[in-house]
């Protein structure tokens with residue numbers, strides 16, 4: 100909430116004096132190590148192009164070598180920043196050593212992963228060219244030097260005031276880089292797990308390094324002070340995404356990510372804000388999808404009507420809302436875990452009911468296991484979603500169309516989440532989550548407020564389900580299970596919320612993206628997906644219970660320590676921080 | 684001191700609360716008049732917090748009724764607050780992960796009515812209501828001296844300030860009667876004095892106060908009237924002087940006059956009093972000392 104973009108910090112005394120010669124030497128060695136890693140990527144690491152990404156060419160880094168290259172450059176540049184090279188100091192506002200360690204480790208891990216993968220995949224170390232050996236050795240060296248460096252962590256250094264156009268440019272650049280990084284991951288070769296695994300390793304180490312260097316804090320200060328710019332930038336980034344995909348299947352990944360992220364965000368209202376554990380959330384998605392399918396005019400539908408798309412979506416939302424109220428009204432009067440049990444049951448009942456409403460076991464509504472196929476393609480104002488459309492020279496195919504449509508739903512849900520969350524009703528949700536007794540004693544009608552959250556969550560899932568049914572052009576009962584190998588399922592959605600960070604907008608979006616993309620790209624994981632979920636969640640609960648994206652309250656804590664540590668306007672040493680416009 | 688003749692803000696008649704075989708509160712009658720500060724004292728386990736819970740609808744009294752300004756209240760906490768009774772808790776119950784300001788804004792809940800639609804549509808009415816709520820909340824934070832901490836998480840406040848924040852949050856519902864459950868527990872003497880001033884200031888704003896407290900100096904400085912609860916029953920009710928000089932109270936609860944020396948001497952006197960006619964629970968209490976805190980109640 101604090102939008103104070105200038106972090107008050109004092110420069111620690113250790114900073115004041117010149118660093119010990121040993122430290123300088125180690126930093127220089129690290130920089131050299133980074134450079135050597137870069138050079139090594141220009142060598143051939145193996146002799147055959149059988150290993151994915153073609154690492155056989157001299158003078159032209161490819162495949163996994165690119166990751167080593169980028170991390171090597173980053174190590175070198177951050178080491179130079181640590182050496183106080185003028186013009187680079189802005190890279191490490193809260194200390195360089197930890198960031199350097201992580202970058203060096205990341206370079207090392209990616210390179211060794213590649214080298215070992217070559218040896219394993221191609222059966223034997225003989226398959227390594229000298230370049231591979233060199234890379235392995237030169238990336239190990241900086242790890243050693245960075246771990247000998249003294250830790251120089253410090254409170255965030257006060258950044259130099261920049262003109263606002265420069266700060267806006269930084270935000271734009273951050274989103275552009277973000278888009279590039281995401282694209283790189285999405286476009287990795289799905290037939291081989293190696294490139295994506297390497298990508299995950301590299302991104303993981305780099306992200307933590309940026310956090311440790313203080314750059315992420317810097318960026319989040321900027322994004323909070325330019326909220327609307329950030330929102331526009333995020334929206335543009337999301338809109339242009341399909342235009343950068345050279346394969347339609349990549350766009351399809353994008354559509355699915357958008358759908359699951361949206362549904363997870365809807366669930367986050369229920370779980371994250373109001374603290375109600377809904378273990379059958381996917382059923383509301385199903386209610387919306389089935390309703391929309393029934394009124395879509397599909398030849399397989401048992402109801403002979405054809406609603407326009409907008410009406411189908413509204414119907415889906417409304418029917419979901421009704422189910423939400425019917426499930427919620429009796430259950431939400433009780434405290435405790437009843438809701439979790441009832442929703443768990445509802446999820447299963449929904450699936451079984453859809454299976455059995457086939458005309459033999461029950462009334463003929465859903466065609467049982469066959470589901471409702473042949474949902475006609477969407478057409479809005481003559482714009483057929485299944486056709487290709489050219490916009491200014493770039494063609495948008497069916498996946499692209501649906502992606503943009505889904506994105507619209509995502510934006511609406513984000514708006515609803517942030518507006519509802521940041522209001523009287525949102526505060527009442529959080530209060531109920533924090534302490535229901537105290538909340539009711541403050542005049543909050545717990546039942547009513549919880550029911551609103553639960554019903555709102557159900558409605559949003561219903562709307563998303565209606566769109567999803569049209570995108571898939573079919574609905575079948577087996578999509579709506581409690582836990583299963585393919586998303587969406589209730590476990591997936593809850594895990595996305597918890598992994599990402601409860602109560603935040605970014606959390607479920609990121610959580611759903613990771614949980615969807617990782618098993619998709621690592622096919623060997625598919626059979627073990629639930630196991631991997633379990634392990635990931637246990638590790639998360641142990642090491643980062645608040646999720647990947649800390650919510651604004653944790654940020655506040657951070658700000659508070661800033662306030663307590665620093666008496667007023669110390670550390671106003673603009674001159675000491677060499678950030679120039681050119682570097683921004 | 685109790686010369687008020689106006690109709691009472693609070694009328695509790697025959698409030699009884701039984702938990703299975705245990706009668707925690709037994710047929711307690713109590714009136715609080717506008718502009719009054721009334722103290723409720725008694726050893727730990729006497730049923731004071733349970734009585735508060737009955738007044739505020741957190742417990743449904745087994746027998747008896749509670750009326751606010753002549754209207755009998757339904758035993759639903761949010762309706763009680765809506766009617767005009769606000770409270771704090773003995774073991775602080777703030778919304779730990781909300782900011783100080785947000786805590787007070789939650790307190791405004793009953794006095795505002797913007798629902799989901801208005802939040803989603805963000806019309807001018809919503810913005811006006813939100814601004815007004817924030818202004819009122821900041822006013823209350825000024826009043827309690829927490830304004831400069833508005834953006835802090837409430838769980839990061841020091842103990843004394845958390846108690847103050849609970850009071851500010853309760854005041855946010857513009858109550859006609861404020862119930863304070865041990866507001867100075869865990870405070871140092873300066874903080875206790877400050878809280879005393881705060882309670883006077885609240886009374887001067889026109890809110891009647893009913894306060895549970897173990898700090899006798901606090902109670903006798905502050906209260907126009909004091910009721911003593913022992914083992915669920917109201918033993919005595921009257922001015923500070925009456926209560927201080929009542930033998931049964933001394934025997935059952937104080938053990939020693941409130942200015943008395945602490946420590947061994949006090950314990951000895953308590954034991955002397957004990958040989959009178961008091962039960963085990965009372966002895967327990969006296970040994971823990973008058974400011975001992977427990978995790979009981981709400």
Ligand SMILES: Nc1ncnc2c1ncn2[C@@H]1O[C@H](COP(=O)(O)OP(=O)(O)O)[C@@H](O)[C@H]1O
Pocket residue numbers: 702705707725726727728729730731732733734979980981
């Ligand atoms: N919910 C409950 N269930 C059973 N017993 C209770 C409950 N709440 C309070 N009690 C009992 O009622 C008695 C009075 O407790 P309480 O009102 O908290 O005392 P005080 O606030 O005066 O210290 C105690 O013996 C306590 O154990």
Ligand SMILES: [Mg+2]
Pocket residue numbers: 731732733773979980
């Ligand atoms: Mg008590």
